[in-house]
Amino acid sequence: MRASDRAPILLARDPRPHRYVRTPPRVAVEYQELFRLVDKPGRYLGNERGAVRKDPSAVRVRFALAFPEVYEIAQSHLGLQILYDLLNRRADVYCERVYAPWLDMEAELRRHGLRLASLETFTPLDRFHIVGFSLQYELTYTNILAMLDLGGIPLLASERDARHPLVIAGGPCAFNSEPIAPFLDAVVLGDGEDAVLDVADAYRDWDRRDRAELLARLATIDGVYVPAHFTPEYHSDGRLAAIVPRDPARPTVRKRIVADLNRVPLLGRQLVPTMDIVHDRVALEVMRGCVKGCRFCQAGYIYRPLRERDPQPLLAHTEKLLKESGYDAVSLLSLTTGDYSCINPLLAELMTKLAPQRIAVSLPSTRVDALDDHLLTEIKRVRKTGFTLAPEAGTQRLRDVIQKEYREDELIQAAELIFGLGWRSLKLYFMLGLPTETEEDLRGLVALTHGVSAAGGHRHPVTASVSTFVPKPHTPFQWAPQITVAETEARQSLLRRELKRRRLGFKWHDARLSYLEGVFSRGDRRLAAVLLTAFRLGCRFDGWSDQCRWDLWQRAFADNDVDPDWYHRRRVLDEVLPWDHLDSGVAKSYLQRELAVAFARTLTPDCSIERCTYCGACDFTSVRNVTFHPHGAKGSVSHGGTVDPWARAAMPADTAWPTRNWTRLVDGGRRSVDARTAEPSSALSHRHRAPSK
Numbered sequence: 055m056r057a058s059d060r061a062p063i064l065l066a067r068d069p070r071p072h073r074y075v076r077t078p079p080r081v082a083v084e085y086q087e088l089f090r091l092v093d094k095p096g097r098y099l100g101n102e103r104g105a106v107r108k109d110p111s112a113v114r115v116r117f118a119l120a121f122p123e124v125y126e127i128a129q130s131h132l133g134l135q136i137l138y139d140l141l142n143r144r145a146d147v148y149c150e151r152v153y154a155p156w157l158d159m160e161a162e163l164r165r166h167g168l169r170l171a172s173l174e175t176f177t178p179l180d181r182f183h184i185v186g187f188s189l190q191y192e193l194t195y196t197n198i199l200a201m202l203d204l205g206g207i208p209l210l211a212s213e214r215d216a217r218h219p220l221v222i223a224g225g226p227c228a229f230n231s232e233p234i235a236p237f238l239d240a241v242v243l244g245d246g247e248d249a250v251l252d253v254a255d256a257y258r259d260w261d262r263r264d265r266a267e268l269l270a271r272l273a274t275i276d277g278v279y280v281p282a283h284f285t286p287e288y289h290s291d292g293r294l295a296a297i298v299p300r301d302p303a304r305p306t307v308r309k310r311i312v313a314d315l316n317r318v319p320l321l322g323r324q325l326v327p328t329m330d331i332v333h334d335r336v337a338l339e340v341m342r343g344c345v346k347g348c349r350f351c352q353a354g355y356i357y358r359p360l361r362e363r364d365p366q367p368l369l370a371h372t373e374k375l376l377k378e379s380g381y382d383a384v385s386l387l388s389l390t391t392g393d394y395s396c397i398n399p400l401l402a403e404l405m406t407k408l409a410p411q412r413i414a415v416s417l418p419s420t421r422v423d424a425l426d427d428h429l430l431t432e433i434k435r436v437r438k439t440g441f442t443l444a445p446e447a448g449t450q451r452l453r454d455v456i457q458k459e460y461r462e463d464e465l466i467q468a469a470e471l472i473f474g475l476g477w478r479s480l481k482l483y484f485m486l487g488l489p490t491e492t493e494e495d496l497r498g499l500v501a502l503t504h505g506v507s508a509a510g511g512h513r514h515p516v517t518a519s520v521s522t523f524v525p526k527p528h529t530p531f532q533w534a535p536q537i538t539v540a541e542t543e544a545r546q547s548l549l550r551r552e553l554k555r556r557r558l559g560f561k562w563h564d565a566r567l568s569y570l571e572g573v574f575s576r577g578d579r580r581l582a583a584v585l586l587t588a589f590r591l592g593c594r595f596d597g598w599s600d601q602c603r604w605d606l607w608q609r610a611f612a613d614n615d616v617d618p619d620w621y622h623r624r625r626v627l628d629e630v631l632p633w634d635h636l637d638s639g640v641a642k643s644y645l646q647r648e649l650a651v652a653f654a655r656t657l658t659p660d661c662s663i664e665r666c667t668y669c670g671a672c673d674f675t676s677v678r679n680v681t682f683h684p685h686g687a688k689g690s691v692s693h694g695g696t697v698d699p700w701a702r703a704a705m706p707a708d709t710a711w712p713t714r715n716w717t718r719l720v721d722g723g724r725r726s727v728d729a730r731t732a733e734p735s736s737a738l739s740h741r742h743r744a745p746s747k
């Protein structure tokens with residue numbers, strides 16, 4: 055294990071204490087003028103409790119965290135708050151925020167000749183040293199161009215020189231950032247906590263003369279991809295022939311990973327917005343990564359392995375943030391919080407403390423088969439409005455294909471429990487257009503929704519919320535075709551008719567948005583020209599159904615002679631993919647194997663409770679699954695962390711720990727053992743085998 059894997063993230067980087075300035079922000083008069091001209095001026099005021107005030111002249115690096123969405127969405131994003139907090143702990147860095155201005159604000163900025171400015175000090179974007187964009191969704195790309203343009207920064211990285219800010223980006227879309235690569239100087243792959251600090255260090259130590267030298271320095275940082283150092287080459291039929299690295303010794307860029315999440319300090323201060331935002335509550339990340347292996351889920355592959363936080367500091371910290379912020383709700387976040395191994399004791403302890411204050415705890419992402427009566431009984435102690443479950447597919451056959459482990463009777467039981475405990479409505483998330491989907495699967499979706507409604511005696515509203523499957527890079531379905539807009543609308547109309555007949559609710563996703571998302575999700579660098587044209591034609595907020603200008607997008611594709619359908623085609627297995635040089639840690643051969651077993655309807659075991667299937671994400675030295683459950687909590691040994699004494703204490707020894715479906719395990723010697731009594735043994739340890747790429 056390297057020393058850096060153990061040390062707290064900020065240790066030895068800048069030992070001076072950070073200094074905050076207590077004065078409120080001085081809004082420049084010219085910006086103040088605009089507030090009365092736009093809708094929701096609170097989006098631009100930046101005077102929230104918890105916002106960091108520093109003296110900009112006392113720092114060496116000024117960092118703008120940029121989120122290409124409106125304030126209400128941007129401010130709800132926990133990742134942004136984590137980086138904001140982490141960067142501002144350093145005395146030599148001042149990190150501020152800048153969000154996408156709504157259309158009215160953009161028009162006013164342009165009319166008044168003003169630049170897009172930060173929320174904290176109203177500093178124009180081009181006066182920052184580093185601007186870091188969050189890439190969460192492909193349909194925010196035109197907003198990124200609008201923000202750069204409004205901020206006075208040349209759009210193309212090749213047009214910037216030493217006077218301009220360094221423009222970087224990170225987030226899930228970074229794992230195929232090719233369509234937007236020409237606009238970015240560097241891209242952070244994977245966990246950002248260490249990488250942004252390294253980027254800030256590199257900028258601080260740069261002599262501000264030769265930009266190419268800065269890029270060369272960035273390219274040596276683990277997890278940092280410099281697009282200008284890679285050149286795509288194409289076959290005459292349009293397919294990629296190769297992505298040629300400038301340095302043949304570095305043909306790929308491997309993602310950055312925080313091996314132990316407990317090294318990342320918990321959020322030091324909670325930003326409390328002065329207007330309603332989408333997720334208005336304290337949020338804590340309880341774990342990162344997911345090894346359930348749902349074959350459509352990009353996050354489940356790019357954030358491997360599973361890394362849990364120690365529950366004990368989480369408990370104390372939740373109380374601190376609630377007290378400081380005055381919030382009456384807390385959300386425990388992860389890709390699948392019901393699978394956090396200490397969820398039962400943590401929730402029990404939290405609710406005992408918080409329920410008397412009427413503070414609600416929510417687990418926004420919980421799989422159907424992770425729900426049990428312990429969990430639900432605790433959650434319902436404070437609030438019971440609506441509940442959401444994600445069955446994803448309507449038939450067992452299709453659920454096997456996509457690796458959703460729950461059975462129909464488990465969903466019905468969960469619904470009975472949910473309604474029985476007093477929830478009054480239920481929303482079910484599904485996808486349509488999944489590989490191998492047939493009409494039977496869609497009719498199964500309707501039948502399943504009807505069954506769930508019956509579990510509540512048809513007394514409560516039940517809604518099927520159906521999005522369209524978009525194949526994502528770095529997943530086993532990255533080679534699958536995406537269905538057309540016409541096919542999507544045909545399937546949606548079948549569902550609309552059948553659900554309505556049974557008096558069930560139906561929500562659907564705009565087929566055109568999924569189509570565009572699919573183009574850019576698996577797109578290549580040639581799409582940058584389309585983005586530029588679309589931006590110039592006026593495309594903004596393309597992820598908003600009422601804002602997306604389909605007509606302008608059609609023009610942008612036509613003007614650049616790009617056939618968007620081509621990006622939806624099925625890819626052959628030996629094709630060079632635009633993201634092949636961006637290494638998520640999971641081997642391509644593993645994804646191909648998963649694709650093969652998907653069609654055989656074979657489930658792959660969860661490696662945090664059964665055995666390793668050698669995806670490539672762990673090196674088993676510094677990087678591996680880290681769990682904190684007491685022995686038997688999830689039916690397996692704790693691979694990474696130690697058994698936490700607090701978690702043991704929270705659940706008395708004679709209490710049967712809910713193991714849900716995992717009552718039997720297969721150990722390394724292929725013996726079936728009882729999960730609740732099995733002792734940790736070498737038989738259950740991993741057999742190490744290097745994955746082939």
Ligand code: SF4
Pocket residue numbers: 345358359360661662665666667668669670671672678679
């Ligand atoms: S390498 Fe093995 S243990 Fe690690 S995430 Fe992949 S399958 Fe799980």
